[in-house]
């Protein structure tokens with residue numbers, strides 16, 4: 001103990017009962033990362049998986065609004081936090097804890113502490129997927145995350161625009177640096193269909209799929225730009241609730257199925273690596 005420097009973090013430990021931790025990141029803010037993370041979670045739950053969702057966007061926690069509840073979580077036993085259940089998904093967010101009393105500036109150690117608590121002190125129980133909605137950009141939160149738990153992989157969300165893709169590439173680079181496998185990329189705010197049926201391309205649809213191909217990554221799907229998606233977010237009724245037969249929500253289910261398949265594939269590949277060595 002004594003000679004171990006205080007700066008040496010303990011090795012990441014899997015969360016008992018949690019099969020896959022999957023981070024959702026973007027690089028650029030405002031591309032709809034939280035919208036994707038929330039809908040992905042709800043769709044996975046509707047597909048029959050046990051799903052948890054951590055709002056790790058400490059500076060702009062929008063998950064409670066998008067999940068439709070700002071109820072404070074109960075603390076049980078020895079400082080264990082009960083996640084909030086909404087739309088079949090268990091979630092936790094800094095936005096639920098002492099709302100109105102959140103520090104605007106957080107020092108690194110405090111941020112690390114929050115991420116660790118969200119992973120280790122929340123009563124997640126058995127989960128197939130624990131989705132983590134990262135803050136935009138690259139940095140601290142991801143480092144705290146990978147120091148605490150092993151991740152199955154990450155999903156990178158972008159629009160098709162060059163500026164969003166520039167930042168998405170930085171996110172890809174960051175995941176590479178911290179040795180987190182990217183499961184694939186999602187294009188959000190892709191094409192938009194007008195009531196007349198005319199399709200308009202606002203952000204350069206197709207750009208994300210091309211970028212994924214350049215990096216040898218899977219393209220996990222596109223979500224159109226549609227006011228119903230924004231309304232669903234603001235009302236706390238994610239469009240995934242409409243189910244796989246709804247035309248709009250079907251895109252989310254395709255995406256969710258691909259994320260699930262890819263996560264299982266990556267995890268079994270990594271298990272084999274351990275067995276061989």
Ligand SMILES: Nc1ncnc2c1ncn2[C@@H]1O[C@H](COP(=O)(O)OP(=O)(O)OP(=O)(O)O)[C@@H](O)[C@H]1O
Nearest residue numbers: 029030031032033034035189224225226229230233
């Ligand atoms: N496909 C879409 N169609 C219409 N509106 C969308 C779509 N995706 C997201 N939005 C809306 O765009 C806004 C930004 O989305 P969101 O909060 O998910 O982005 P974000 O990338 O998580 O942002 P940040 O992390 O910077 O806070 C929200 O109002 C959301 O409802």
